[in-house]
Amino acid sequence: MESYLKDLEREFGSRFISRGEIIDQYSSSPYLVSPVLSKMGKRILGVVVAEDIDDIKNLLRFCDANRIPLLARGAGTSTIGQVLPITPCIVLDIQRLNKTLEYDKYLRVSPGVKVLTALNYLRKRGKELQVYPSSFYISTLGGYIAGGDVGIGSYQYGYHFDHDGVRRLTVLGTTGTYELKGKETLAVSQAAGTTGVIAEAELSVVDYEDWRDQLIRVDEVEGVVKLLKRLEEDRPRIRRITLEDYETLSLIAKGRINPGKWNVIVSSTKSFGEEVDMRFLDELAFAAIYVTMSKLTGFSRYFYEVRLLSLESFLKVVTQVKMALGSKVLVHGDVMTLRGETVVYTVFISERENFEVIDSIMLKEGIPFEIHSLVVNDRVDEEFRLELMRKYKEIVDPHNILNPGKLRV
The missing domain is CATH 3.30.43.10 (Uridine Diphospho-n-acetylenolpyruvylglucosamine Reductase, domain 2)
Structure with missing residues (x-):
């Protein structure tokens, strides 16, 4: 060697x-x-x-x-x-590959372009990305396309690669250079670099609007679910929805906001509740929440788990978890749209020993999912996308040198 x-x-x-x-x-x-x-x-x-x-x-x-x-x-x-x-x-x-940043109906970028750089560039032109990660202030677009799936804007558009979000990719493999368009790009999106190295991407954009953050306090989980069902009628006018229990928002807000028992934060052009300055939540959405909370909580054996829950499952599971553990568990939710259905990216944070209780409730409700896995197959929730990844893996990297062990073929 x-x-x-x-x-x-x-x-x-x-x-x-x-x-x-x-x-x-x-x-x-x-x-x-x-x-x-x-x-x-x-x-x-x-x-x-x-x-x-x-x-x-x-x-x-x-x-x-x-x-x-x-x-x-x-x-x-x-x-x-x-x-x-x-x-x-x-x-x-690939961070130095950041020279291409062009907009003409669509955004064309090199993989090393920072998400924040792209957002600033687009907003000067009255546009923004359909969906972007909560780590937008430090992450690259190539890394987000290859490894991410959700983010700010997922309530409107779902995964970043849905709704033609990724229009075209130039991908480099051990066997050559490949141009992927439309559905073919799903072979690379969320594949963790196992199906090629992104050399260039063309992404869809949307009009930038003056979204205002609004806080709606709710007393019970059932009331949260009823509110989310009502908000579905205004989905096109709502950029994002975030859920926090009292304990989570208290730690995050640090006295800037008076939390309710349950808190629904809606970013919208329409008036729904008390307008508040929640810009600090931009960096706490989705996966960023359990990185941030690892620093804020006093848990000696910090642990977290994530589930994508339908509204019905969210009501059943969170009600039982809170009844069993109360303030010993923190609950955060990012509300997104997946194949036309409202689902909650639900994060449970607690001491590690409490997850025996949480997992038993999950199993009883028939909700399998494993966030503590390195394997793409355990995260991708549509078989046709996995089939595309397997297919392109054989074409682009037949000797399996690209991030081996992350995609089961």
Whole structure:
């Protein structure tokens, strides 16, 4: 292996880095707070910081010829182990591939473009992305396309790749360059880089509107569900809906807001309740909530689990969990639309030992899901998308060097 590393140094010069502190940095996933997943990381062999597409092609060719695993990485903000190395590998850093940022009906970007940069660029033109991650202030678009699925805007549009959100992708594999359009892009979206390295993307955009955050306090879980059903009538005018129990919002708001027992925060152009400044919630949506809460709670054995719950299941499960654990469990929910149905991305946060109670309630209600898994198959909820990923994996990466172990084929 040492001779291979010397070959990489000759090939890439200073763009290949193997210093100890860099190895340490890229051998971890800094936003991974799962106590299960974080123990699975392995020490990497080195890092290639790509300056252009030719660097990626050359590295793909080298790693494939020598059967060395390769892990593409953007800003490393994944909370689900997408960029956690689980085998000794070379990491490909794509952050310097950020030169393309063009808008003409659609947004065309390089993979290293930061989400925040793209949002600022679009908003000057009266536009914004359909859906974008809560880590928008630090994440790259390439990493979000390859590893993410939901985010701000999911109440209107569902997953970021729904509603033609990802229109076209240029993907580099060990066997060549591929142009994917329409449904074909689902082979790469959420595939954690296992089906190719994104070289360019074309994304759909929507008109930017002056969304106002409004707080509606509710006494019981049943009242929350009834309210969510009423809000479905105004879905086109609602950008996002966030749910917080008293304990969660109290920790997040830090005295800036007087929480109710249950709190429904609606971002809309229509008036629904008390207008409040909740901009701080932008960075706490979806997966970001359990990263942030790991720092705010006093739990000695911090643990979390996530479920996508229908409104009916949300009512049944959360009612039982709160009856059993009360203030010992924190509940956060991001409301989204999935295949036309309102579902709640529900996060439970508590001491680890309390999850025996929570899991027993889940099992009784027949709700399987595993957030503490590195495998794409355990996260993708449509078989046809998995079939596309498997199909393109065989075409683009027949020797399975791209992020191996993350996609069961």
